[in-house]
Structures are given as C-alpha cells and as structure tokens.
Amino acid sequence: MSANVVSMRDALYEAPGPKTRRRVKIGTAVSIVALIALLAFVIRQFYINDQLNPRYWSFFARWTTWRFLLTGFLGTLRVAFTAGIIAMALGLLLMLGRISSVKPLSAVCHVITDLFRSLPSLLLIYFFFLVIPKYGLKMPSFWMITVPVALAASGVLAEVFRAGVNAVPKGQTEAAMSLGMTHGKIMAKIVLPQALRIVVPSLISQLVVVVKDTTVAYVVSYPDLMQNARVLISNYDALVSMYFVVALIYIAINYATNRFSIYLAHRSGTKVISRTEENPV
Amino acid sequence: MAEEYAGPIIQMRHVDKHFGQLHVLKDINLEVAKGEVVVLIGPSGSGKSTLCRTINRLETIDSGEILFQGVKLPEEGKELAALRAEIGMVFQSFNLFAHKTILDNVTMGPVEVLHRPRKEAEAEAMELLARVGVAEQAAKVPAQLSGGQQQRVAIARSLAMHPKAMLFDEPTSALDPEMINEVLDVMVELARQGMTMVVVTHEMNFARRVANRVVFMADGQIVEQNTPDEFFDHPQSERAKDFLDSIKGH
Numbered sequence A: 001m002s003a004n005v006v007s008m009r010d011a012l013y014e015a016p017g018p019k020t021r022r023r024v025k026i027g028t029a030v031s032i033v034a035l036i037a038l039l040a041f042v043i044r045q046f047y048i049n050d051q052l053n054p055r056y057w058s059f060f061a062r063w064t065t066w067r068f069l070l071t072g073f074l075g076t077l078r079v080a081f082t083a084g085i086i087a088m089a090l091g092l093l094l095m096l097g098r099i100s101s102v103k104p105l106s107a108v109c110h111v112i113t114d115l116f117r118s119l120p121s122l123l124l125i126y127f128f129f130l131v132i133p134k135y136g137l138k139m140p141s142f143w144m145i146t147v148p149v150a151l152a153a154s155g156v157l158a159e160v161f162r163a164g165v166n167a168v169p170k171g172q173t174e175a176a177m178s179l180g181m182t183h184g185k186i187m188a189k190i191v192l193p194q195a196l197r198i199v200v201p202s203l204i205s206q207l208v209v210v211v212k213d214t215t216v217a218y219v220v221s222y223p224d225l226m227q228n229a230r231v232l233i234s235n236y237d238a239l240v241s242m243y244f245v246v247a248l249i250y251i252a253i254n255y256a257t258n259r260f261s262i263y264l265a266h267r268s269g270t271k272v273i274s275r276t277e278e279n280p281v
Numbered sequence B: 001m002a003e004e005y006a007g008p009i010i011q012m013r014h015v016d017k018h019f020g021q022l023h024v025l026k027d028i029n030l031e032v033a034k035g036e037v038v039v040l041i042g043p044s045g046s047g048k049s050t051l052c053r054t055i056n057r058l059e060t061i062d063s064g065e066i067l068f069q070g071v072k073l074p075e076e077g078k079e080l081a082a083l084r085a086e087i088g089m090v091f092q093s094f095n096l097f098a099h100k101t102i103l104d105n106v107t108m109g110p111v112e113v114l115h116r117p118r119k120e121a122e123a124e125a126m127e128l129l130a131r132v133g134v135a136e137q138a139a140k141v142p143a144q145l146s147g148g149q150q151q152r153v154a155i156a157r158s159l160a161m162h163p164k165a166m167l168f169d170e171p172t173s174a175l176d177p178e179m180i181n182e183v184l185d186v187m188v189e190l191a192r193q194g195m196t197m198v199v200v201t202h203e204m205n206f207a208r209r210v211a212n213r214v215v216f217m218a219d220g221q222i223v224e225q226n227t228p229d230e231f232f233d234h235p236q237s238e239r240a241k242d243f244l245d246s247i248k249g250h
C-alpha cells in the first residue's frame, strides 16, 4: 500500500523553519542531559540502598533462573494470546449482535457488553476461581485466568469495534447496497475492514491491557511470568532487581504486541493512520 | 419475461413520504420510459435526492407505490438486493470504497453480487475504466484520484453491473468547475447509448443536450415538467421562473 497517506505528524506540524530547528536542537540536548541525570540518580539510589550488591544480581547469571522466567514468560504469552484471540472474536460477535436489527438479540448483547465492561477483571477472576468450582465446574488454572481476562476485554473490544463501525461513512454502505450487496456481505467486505483500520490504535491499547491483566494469574496459581518472578523473589530475597528485569520483559512484550497488531492490520490490507505507527509506546 | 417488458421502466404512483413532521414527497407521480433521460431540478431541500433514493429503496415510502419494470419494489432481503443490482446509482460524494483499489471498486459488484469469475470481471472492469478515461489509475486507491476521476470510476462501478437504469444524485455538485465536464461527457455518452437515466442536476447545458424531459420539483411536489428547451425558455409556474432566475444569476 503506497497511498499518499498524510501521517498525523505531518498534518499536525509544519515543516520546521531555522528558528524551530534551533529550538529542537536545544530541546534535544536538554532532554539528553536530563535523562542522563535521572539514570545517574537511579543508579546512585540503587547503590546507596545496596541494591547493586552482586547478591541481588548474581543469580541472573544462572541458566535455571532464566529457564524459570522463560517458563513464566511462555505462560504469560499463552494466556495473553489465547485471551486476546477470544476477546477479539467475542467482542466482534457481541458488537454484531448489538447492531443487529433483531431487537431481543441486540438487547441481550448490549447487556452482556456493559456487564463485562463494567466488572473489574479481578472480580471476574475470583468468580471463575471461587464461585464456579463450587458448582462442580473444575477447570485448569490456565482457563481460570484466561477466560475472565478475555471476557473483561471482550466488553471493551465490542465497544471499540462498534465505534469503528459507526465511524465508517454511511455513503460506503449505501454504495454497497446500491450494487445489490446483501447485509452480511456489506459488513464483511466494506464496513468491517474499514472499521478495523479506524480502531487499530484502540485495539492495541486494549490488547496491552490484556497482557497487563494476566499479571494477576497468581490469584489462581497459574505459573505466568509474574507468578514465577514472585517465586524467585522469595527464593533469593531480591525484590528490586527481579521486578526491574520483569518490568523490562513486560515492556518488550507490549512493544511486540504493538508491532504485531500493526503488522496484522497491514496484512489485512488496512492502512494504519496513527502516531502509534511512528512512535510505538 | 423482463426482457420483453415494454412499459415504463420506472413508475411512481401517488408516492408520499415524511421525515418525522416534514412532508418531503407529496403525491409524486412519475414515469420513466426505457431509454429516457429525465432531469430532476428544483431548489435545495425540495426532495430531489429523496425521490431519487426511493427508486432503489434507499429510502422507504409511506404510501403509494413504485414499480420497476412493472413489478412493485420488494421490501427487503435477497429480492430487494437483486432489484438494487439492476439499478445503478451515482452519488454526489462518489462513495468509492475507500479501502479498495480502483479496479477492486469496479469488480466488487460483478464478483460479489453476480458471482462472475474474477479474471473475467477484471477484464471488463479495465474496459470500463478505459471507457471513462481512468484505466491508468486502476491500481490506485480512491484518495489518490481527483474528484472528477473518482466520479468517473463511480460511474464505471455502476456500469459493471449492466444496470437497466441509472440514478444520478447531483453527480457534479461536489466537483471543482474544471472537472465537471469530464463527468458530464461520460454521462452524455451514456445517454447517447440509450441508458435510462434519472439525473438530479442543475447543469442546464447538460439537460438541454440530453434530457428528454425536465421535471421541476419544489416543496416535495412535482410542479411542472416539460422538454428542456420549453422548460428553460418558457417556464410556466412562478416558482420555476424564480428558481431559474436564481440559478442563472451564477
């Protein structure tokens, strides 16, 4: 796709003149100095609090530490990926039901959407962990974390998709109708592809929320990254260093989520017009 | 069957429509014969677009009836979709599918609705694009084309369905003046080839050149209708006179 898409950045800012260029240079220099100062301060604080002591870091040299973290990392990926897929599929179905002209279906989907959207995911997790087993439905801890996280996200995603569908100009639908396309075809071929393109930024934010939601997997004792990190923390009594490393891993996962969503959107023939494309979070 | 049907292609009988309190179409009676070109003209808000859109049921009507090739318009579902496939529509704002290439815009109908093989549909689409003069744009997306080019693609997209009649709702109103003629020329050509057309437009030269009849609307009513030369040179009603004065002022 090589459309003459004006990027948001181009649309928002004019090309800089000489004065602006000077100011940008000064600003850049000041920010770099500030960043270095901040980093120095953090390292100093670590040092003062004895956090740089090798005993907090040496176990990172052991393969077993990384293997354990990797197991947790894969657990997190498995939950996040499965929950993300379920949430997107369910969100899409809820949205399609809600905008359907069949009134009862629309009403039911509306209620479900609002319910999932307004309940905190932790509450849903407790429901699957504590309430449902009481009624004899035993599921593995994987599903006890995955299903509630997916349900919580599906409510939000249904609304995200609906906003996207509403943002597709009415003329697109009318043109398709006038060609004799049926309702389902119009949705599948004309409206949804364009709606998806519109919502990619919100979609990414929501998938990042899914990844973050998985961090409460310890509630159901599922061995995700966070849970395994907690085990290591108590083994080595190394809170700060471990959280530091784990935070970096989560940032990496979410960065990858971001790139992956954009890649998917591109593959589906969608042009992503957003700053997210230029400045991934 | 439909091929032998010799009566008027479009018949509107005592059609009424409201938007809430607003009475937008008042007892509309209109017939369009095969191969006829009817120009709808009238002040803004007089109901021209609404009338046009009732013919392929983009707008429903409150009472009266509309027949296409002698058959009452279906109300919903597959039958309605099949009817719409036979009536081309060209919009003021082009409404090309923004996420599709020009070629895909034109093959969309034949492939998805008529289930023609893609290769065949593409070959015909390229012919149509050449006919309206935008063949070299086939691989681009609509946003890369000028308004005039987009509207010509929209016409090609309609033609790809081999429509029995075409509706044009102010097809040149959103265009820069220098692009109006490239679109009108395509429409004149269509009219010459015998296409049945209902055209909402204020382009008097176009109307004089190709219209068989000019229908003047005001306040939801058909006030008068005549041949273009008669209508433009000797309007009967006060409203038509006032209206013509106002557009000649430009």
Ligand SMILES: Nc1ncnc2c1ncn2[C@@H]1O[C@H](COP(=O)(O)OP(=O)(O)O)[C@@H](O)[C@H]1O
Binding pocket: B019, B022, B024, B042, B043, B044, B045, B046, B047, B048, B049, B050, B051
């Ligand atoms: N969807 C709608 N809902 C409510 N009012 C409408 C709608 N579409 C058109 N109208 C009103 O109906 C009247 C006729 O509109 P229209 O058919 O677009 O007129 P024209 O095409 O002659 O300018 C106008 O007053 C317009 O505001």
Ligand SMILES: [Mg+2]
Binding pocket: B048, B049, B050, B170
């Ligand atoms: Mg109009």
